[in-house]
Amino acid sequence: MRDFYLGGSISEVFEMLPEYRVKKVKLGTREIGLVRIGERIYGFSSFCPHRGASxxxxxxxSQGEIICPLHQYRFELKTGQAKAGDCADLQTYPCELSEIGLIITLP
Incomplete structure (x- = not known):
């Protein structure tokens, strides 16, 4: 496991991540997506497990799901569970908001 840090404070993280907008972030050799809903931040693989769409x-x-633009498959942001479509669950990454910014843990 490896931790990555973004921003230097909670307010900086909120400025970087407007609510309900997906942001691409490169951490080491991995590209992930981040989205903020209220004060919760979710990290996930930036590619759909079905056909690799971005x-x-x-x-x-409004249910806290990301919808793939290719086939409209839906994935729960909290767990990565596939909610619509016949494919594997989406890889998710723990995100912790703290006074020092956002901590993202990758395997």
């Missing part, structure tokens, strides 16, 4: 272009619905 989830950075996806949208977020």
């Amino acid at each position: 989830l950075i272009q996806g949208s977020i619905n």
Whole structure:
């Protein structure tokens, strides 16, 4: 496991991550997506497990799911569970908001 840090404070993280907008971030050799809903931040693989479409272009619905732009498959941001479509669950990454910014843990 490896931790990555973004921002230097909670307010900096909120400025970097406007609510309900997917942001692409490169951490080491991995590209992930981040999205903020209220004070919760979710990290996930930036590619759909079905056909590899970019989830950075996806949208977020009111149920806290990201919707793949290619086939409209839906994934719960909290767990990565596939909610619509016949494919594997989405890889998610723990994110912790702290006074020193955002801590993202990758395997």
